[in-house]
Every structure is written in structure tokens, then in C-alpha cells.
Amino acid sequence: MKQPPCPAKEPPDQPFIPFTHTGRRLLEMFQLLLAHFGPQNWWPAETPLEVMIGAILTQNTNWTNVEKAISNLKGKGLISLDCLVSLPTAELAQEIRPAGYYNIKAKRLKNLLNYIVDQYHGDLAYFFNQETDAIREGLLSVNGVGQETADSIVLYAANRPLFVVDAYTHRILSRHSMAPEEATYHDIQSLFMDHLPEDVSLYNEFHALIVLTGKHYCRKNPLCPECPLHRWEEHQ
Numbered sequence: 001m002k003q004p005p006c007p008a009k010e011p012p013d014q015p016f017i018p019f020t021h022t023g024r025r026l027l028e029m030f031q032l033l034l035a036h037f038g039p040q041n042w043w044p045a046e047t048p049l050e051v052m053i054g055a056i057l058t059q060n061t062n063w064t065n066v067e068k069a070i071s072n073l074k075g076k077g078l079i080s081l082d083c084l085v086s087l088p089t090a091e092l093a094q095e096i097r098p099a100g101y102y103n104i105k106a107k108r109l110k111n112l113l114n115y116i117v118d119q120y121h122g123d124l125a126y127f128f129n130q131e132t133d134a135i136r137e138g139l140l141s142v143n144g145v146g147q148e149t150a151d152s153i154v155l156y157a158a159n160r161p162l163f164v165v166d167a168y169t170h171r172i173l174s175r176h177s178m179a180p181e182e183a184t185y186h187d188i189q190s191l192f193m194d195h196l197p198e199d200v201s202l203y204n205e206f207h208a209l210i211v212l213t214g215k216h217y218c219r220k221n222p223l224c225p226e227c228p229l230h231r232w233e234e235h236q
């Protein structure tokens, strides 16, 4: 009996090789950081809702403080859309006090969660099931949600390939002559997204690694000799 033909073998995964000089430099940056810090597997949250909460709470503070605030919410069983929406803003502010700017952040968090309740009947899965641009625009329409916060939610909660830019990204690229001082958020985001593949896991890790670099080395007074990017080309 004639045997059916063997199924075609899947081609092995090919490593991505960027076409442009900028793409190669960015990939080199990523590889140096990954080799130094290892995979970060962000976002440190259990659910998309927790990512959203963390994205608001982490504005202008470090993650250790955010963890304390989230731990307060968890300890009281408040990490649900219904609980957070029905909790008076003043009480929410007290629970998230360790994150700093707690009155402002409580209002911002309420704005964001009320938006989901009012526009999407509280159905987060439905909200995240839209086109990426619609998710982003929706988030940006909320008072207190800026580009970095919106894109963090799009990337880490909705799992869509959008590169998150923060002050560290700007500083590192500018110190390495990859972007001018006056580059906008959009300029820097486009630099990554135009020269690297649209890949959620790459963007996820890359942003996390940049944050670590900024926190540990690329401070106001940079610690270049110890930094993993010290060997990166065209360093000024």
C-alpha cells in the first residue's frame, strides 16, 4: 500500500536579523541587556486588572512602593472591578497610600475603572478584544492616563505589540546618540517599532530591561564603567 507523503517539516525558527543599522544597534542593545540581567518576564501581576492598577500606581514612584499598595488591596480582597469601583475614593486613597500621590492616583484609578464600567459594562475581556488602536485611544481618553501608562496596559495587559517608552528609554538613547534630546514619545516609540519586528515578548522584555538599566546604571550621574551598555557602540 502506498504510504501517504510525509508531512512537510516546519522550518526551524530563524533568528531575527534586522535590515537596518538602527535595527541592528537596537538588537545589540537588547542582547547586551538580556545577557546581563536575564529574562524579566514582566509584568509582575497576576491578572490584566492588576496590570492596570499597577500601571496607574507606578506613575512617579518605584515598584517597591507599588507592591505595598497592591498588597494592601489584596489583603482586603479589593482587587476586583466591582470592589474598586464601589469603594469610596477617599478609602481607596488610604489603601494605596504607600504608592505616593495617593489622592491623585485614587482618582485616576477610579477614572480608568469607571471608564471600563461605563463604556464596556465592566467587561475587561471585551475591552481588550478590540483593535490595538481602539484600546489605546480608549485608555488615552481617560483623565490621568498618559502615553506610557496606556502603552504599558496595551502591552502587558492586552498583550499587543506596542513599545513602551519611559524617561530611561529617552535618556539611554539620547546618551548613545540614537535619539536627540528633544525627541518626542512618538519619535522614540517609532524608532523601536520601525526597526524591530512587532513582537510582544521582545517588547515586553526590552522595556523591562531598559527600566533596570536606568534604575541601576543610567542615573542622572551615570555609572558607565559598570553598565552592560558600556560596550555598546557609539557611546558618548
Ligand code: SF4
Pocket (backbone or CB within 6 Å): 172, 175, 176, 213, 217, 218, 219, 222, 223, 224, 225, 227, 228, 229, 230, 231, 235
Ligand atoms: S550608564 Fe552609561 S553606558 Fe550605561 S546606558 Fe547610561 S550612558 Fe550608556
